[in-house]
Amino acid sequence: MADIINLLPDNIANQIAAGEVIQRPASAVKELLENAVDAGATEIQLILRDAGKELVQVIDNGSGMTETDARMCFERHATSKINTIDDLFAIRTMGFRGEALASIAAVSQVELKTRRADSEVGTFIEIDNSVVKKQEPCQAQVGTSIAMKNLFFNVPARRNFLKSNAAEMRHIVDEFIRVAMSFPELQFSLNNNGQELFHLEKGSLKQRIVAILGQHYNAKLVSVKETTDYMNLNGFVGKPETAKKTRGDQFFFVNNRFIKSPYLHHAVMNAFAEMIPSDSYPLYVLFIEVDPAHVDINVHPTKQEIKFDDEKVMYAFVQSAIRHALAQFSVMPAPDFDLDPGIQQLDAIQQPFTPEDQALSVGSSIYKSFTQANQAHVIDKGSNSNLKNWKDLYEGPRPSSGSSSQHSFPSMPASEPRHMPSATASVIDERWQEVGTAQRVPMQVHQQYILSHIKSGFILIDQQAAHERILYERYNRALSEAPMATQQSLFPQTLHLLPADAVLISEMLADLHALGYDRSLSAIIPSSCGAPRPIFKPGTNRQASKG
Template identity: 55%
Template sequence: MPDIIQLLPDAVANQIAAGEVIQRPASAVKELIENAIDAGADKIQLIVKDAGKSLIQVIDNGCGMSVTDARMCFERHATSKIRKAEDLFAIRTMGFRGEAMASIAAIAQVELKTRRHEDELGNCICIEGSEVISQEAVAAPAGTSISIKNLFYNTPARRNFLKGNPVEMRHIVDEFQRTALANPGIFFSLHHDGNELYHLPSGGLKQRIVHLFGNNYNQRLVPVEEDTTIIRLSGFVGKPEFAKKTRGEQFFFVNNRFIKDPYLNHAVITAYSEILPDDSYPLYVLFIDIDPAKIDINVHPTKTEIKYQDEKSIYAIIRSAVKRSLGRYNITPTLDFDQETGFNHLISQKPMEEIVQPKVAFNPDFNPFKTEETRSGRESLPKMYERPATAKNWGSLYDIVRSDTNEPQQQQMDLPGNEAVQQADVQKPAEKQIFQLHNRFLITQIKSGFMLIDQQAAHERILYERFSQQLQSRQGASQQSLFPQTVSLNAADFELLKDLLPDIQALGFQIREFGRNTVVVEGIPADIGSNLSESEVLEHLIEGFKNNHAILKLDKRDNLARTLAKNAAIKAGTPLVAEERTLLIDELFACAMPNVSLQGKPVILTFTIEELLQKFEK
């Protein structure tokens, strides 16, 4: 019987490794940017086309590579970071395993141009599917430029599993943000389809956070600093009032490497206990500096998970440090004068002796209760102190009331025990009475007993079916804004909004783009109340959509209808007048599914007379 075990060809082995390392275009972006950082670059440019499916290009001004290194970097397990097994526990660089470039070259068309600073000529290598097509000397700037074209061109099954461009671009932006946060001293830029999404100059961590997420984040940050014998903790956390309903702004870095650790995340959330609702997630950007010998980073292919020798102590340090910072900085607001310069004009530059005390002129003889007759014989007052002329025919203001005294009263206060209400009940016994209980429930009598209706769940059901119908008919009613509002979003939310824009406009929003990551809201759906501004309605819609997508995995239109209905519905604790109660119940029973809320819970509870009699033991 012949032998059946054989060694895999290098091309097949590289494609298998690519399945672990390169899952989507964002994975290739991460590997290339980390290589540029390890090369000592202080300026990194990322250029993306077609959400990375057509082109991913990273240009840096790092140390560059020699002719031999440029060829060797595409071999499996070729690395400049590891020489012996002990080096695995002293790693402070990003890449070290030596599989990224080989995996990328196995599933894409790669062009590498590199030159060392001391060399006069650079080197250019073209590779397709792990095969070297050409290698030649070229004129190139110092550093490295690597282009990845047609990702997964030779594995169409993998390419078919990629999501749409907006989704893939959001993953690329996430990887870009993580790397940019970890390296605020490096200049970064991101271009997508010819548009510059990010231009991040080198600076401090706070400036990098503001440049990434928006100027309004300058007032949301609380510094955290703790130095112990186990770890050194630094960074920023967000104030509780600015917490969001969705995850996505939580960043942990261990030795400048982004990690995902639910255990440490729980430590931060615990520090917010009693000042933050359970379904809210605060912003934090925290850096842990620890001895590499006390951690193991070689436990996951993407290196986003780490094992610690003493994780309980790290948990306690993070929790206490965040809690102390919140208590120290959240009580008295502080101003960052390096960032905010709008108050300079309020500071007087004059010395104290030059400031003149203001003078107030008044007439000591002025008496507003004296009439013109009592003033006769005295010197007339200045015109500015004269009393205004007495209004004439003021008694006619009450003529309308007097003329209607014989007519029956049309409106009465709807209060318990009101005689007018009792009289109306006698006159119109057939009219159904609807009562509101604790401003949360509606009670109405039926033949067999009474119904108890959750007003918020009922309104959510009404709006959800209305918005779903508008999304199908594309005829949502819009309410024009008197003063259009400008809303600035981060790059990820802006890309999401562009993807949702046709459906959002079908609901009644009137939105147009206004510069980079900025939109102008000129109208909102007519069914939304006036308790929120246009910008707040849009921001809540985006946050709710991301939250539902992460938890429920809903269809895009269904997600939009649910999110907008939940945000626009009347909340528990809202008082309703009689007409509003009646309209709410009428519209509820006109719905296709009036008995079930959007969360699958009951909207209506029915109580019979027999059940009430049993309660009273009759």
């Protein structure tokens, strides 16, 4: 009987491994940027075409590679960061498995130029589907330039699963921001189709946060810094007013490596408890420094999920550090008092408190029992005590008999009960029950829901959800049938967008035009922090339809 188990060829094995490491262009961007950081680069450029599908190129001024290293780096499990088994428990570099470049070369066409500072010439290597097509000396700058072209050209099924350019570009921007946020001391730039989206100069962590997330965060960041023998925590959290309904401004870094940790995110949410709504997410950029021996980062192909040897300690430390920072900077929730307007109409507030009334109040036994020392617990049991007249504080004035002891306080009539809408006082009021079925009309409950009669009972409609659905149907008809009627606006509105949002907007201009907005995207202008700030102009068209 013939044997049926065979070893896979290297090119097939590399393509299978690439399926775990390189899922989309953003995966390659992450690996190449991390390699540039590990090479000791201080300036890193990312160049893209067609949202990374046609080209992903990373240029750095790092240490570069020798001719032998340039060839070996494309072999599977070839790395300069692991020599012994103990090195796995002391990893401080971004990459260590030696799978990234081998996986990239298995599903794309790669060109590499590299030169060390002590070499007169560099090395050029061209690889196609894991096969070295060319290797020769070349003239190159100190550092490394690696270009990945035509991703998944040899795996059409994988390429067909890629999303639109806008969606893929958003993933790339997310990976770029995570690496750039990890190393504010390095200079980063991102160029897409000849347009520079990011230019981040070297600076402090706060400057990098403001440059990426926006200038409006400059005065709304709270510094977090705690140091212990077990771990260190530093970074920034946003003030409660910066919380958003959507995720996106949450960053956790462990030893400068971006991670996703729902467990630690829950600790941050608990620290902000009662300061922000339960469905909002605070801004935070937090760096945890811990001994690598206490962390296992080799649990996921993308290295974004890690394990701590004692997660409870990490949870408690993060939560307490954020609470301490918020208390230190006097960031506390503001009290929300719901004052009944009827209180303002009471005689005690509207009528003046005359000097005679003040003298009588000071002379009463009730006043003395609360103002004199050691008298608050004393109760006068004498027959002349005025405690039995405590109701006089709230009842109307009695006829005065000329005696100061029988003087009554100014009248304080009880306030009228607060007026509450009938819909909030009862789900179905009397009017609803009296009218016939055919005459029953929908009614509003709590200014949030619509209650309507149906044959089998009643239906409760969420106003907000219903309104969104109506708008969705209207916009959907505008996209599929005839565009909405528009009218020129005298003063067009201008929206300042972050680069990541501008990328999405640029891909949606045709659809926005069908919805009644003029398609115009102005040039990029630099902000004060060095980050380009695209400006999207909704233009001179505005919807003229009702609603």
